[in-house]
Amino acid sequence: MTFIIREAIAADIPALAHLHVKTWNATYPDVQKKPTYEIRERQWREAFEGTDGSWFCFVVEGPNGELVGFAKGTPYEHLDLPGFAGELSKIYLLREYQRESLGRRVVCHVVRRFVSQGICSMVLFADPQNPSCRFYEALGAERLLDKAANFHGGYGWRDLRSLAAMCPTEWVSGCWILSGRCGMIARRPRRDVGCGILQTSADP
Numbered sequence: 001m002t003f004i005i006r007e008a009i010a011a012d013i014p015a016l017a018h019l020h021v022k023t024w025n026a027t028y029p030d031v032q033k034k035p036t037y038e039i040r041e042r043q044w045r046e047a048f049e050g051t052d053g054s055w056f057c058f059v060v061e062g063p064n065g066e067l068v069g070f071a072k073g074t075p076y077e078h079l080d081l082p083g084f085a086g087e088l089s090k091i092y093l094l095r096e097y098q099r100e101s102l103g104r105r106v107v108c109h110v111v112r113r114f115v116s117q118g119i120c121s122m123v124l125f126a127d128p129q130n131p132s133c134r135f136y137e138a139l140g141a142e143r144l145l146d147k148a149a150n151f152h153g154g155y156g157w158r159d160l161r162s163l164a165a166m167c168p169t170e171w172v173s174g175c176w177i178l179s180g181r182c183g184m185i186a187r188r189p190r191r192d193v194g195c196g197i198l199q200t201s202a203d204p
């Protein structure tokens with residue numbers, strides 16, 4: 001199975017909005033009032049219209065060219081956490097493509113982009129009950145506590161270079177081909193296109 005991770009473009013807006021609705025609804029089934037397709041479409045359209053180069057989004061294309069996941073990065077400029085400069089503001093994969101290392105690979109793209117922008121720290125805010133918290137912890141994120149030492153779902157990497165070090169070069173530079181199940185990288189990097197090609201035995 002082949003996946004491509006590439007930068008999102010404006011033409012992706014309808015597919016991205018559909019994917020955002022589907023993945024968000026699956027992640028938060030108990031939320032009563034869920035954002036509709038129209039809301040997500042408008043949010044993405046406004047984001048692309050107002051682009052100043054400060055945010056970016058990577059999408060994961062599945063075997064038939066359909067979008068199966070995405071991650072968005074933005075600068076983090078709030079005073080509450082002055083030690084952090086970037087935010088992983090969204091990361092979602094369709095359920096049938098989870099736990100196949102795609103999340104790790106998308107994060108590697110986000111980290112590489114931040115580092116290339118001179119942004120060497122990253123924060124994100126999750127629901128503390130969300131299983132994705134285990135994902136961030138597996139990637140070495142630090143739990144961010146409030147003054148009373150309570151955890152509210154905030155995670156941070158104070159030095160993205162340590163996270164970048166967990167990203168094999170093949171995952172983030174040029175293309176890679178990955179055969180078999182997660183983590184078995186066939187060393188056949190391609191230089192002809194700037195994207196990632198991933199082959200796994202996943203059976204979605």
Ligand SMILES: CC(C)(COP(=O)(O)OP(=O)(O)OC[C@H]1O[C@@H](n2cnc3c(N)ncnc32)[C@H](O)[C@@H]1OP(=O)(O)O)[C@@H](O)C(=O)NCCC(=O)NCCS
Nearest residue numbers: 091092093098099100101102103104126131132134135138
């Ligand atoms: C969170 C998400 C992006 C992670 O991507 P993924 O491709 O599933 O994760 P990976 O396969 O790269 O996992 C890497 C490691 O993280 C840990 N991990 C990931 N998901 C986990 C889970 N649900 N429970 C426990 N550990 C988990 C594991 O250690 C895993 O390694 P392993 O599979 O070898 O054990 C994806 O699961 C997802 O889209 N979830 C639903 C949406 C969501 O919750 N988004 C975050 C909102 S804040």
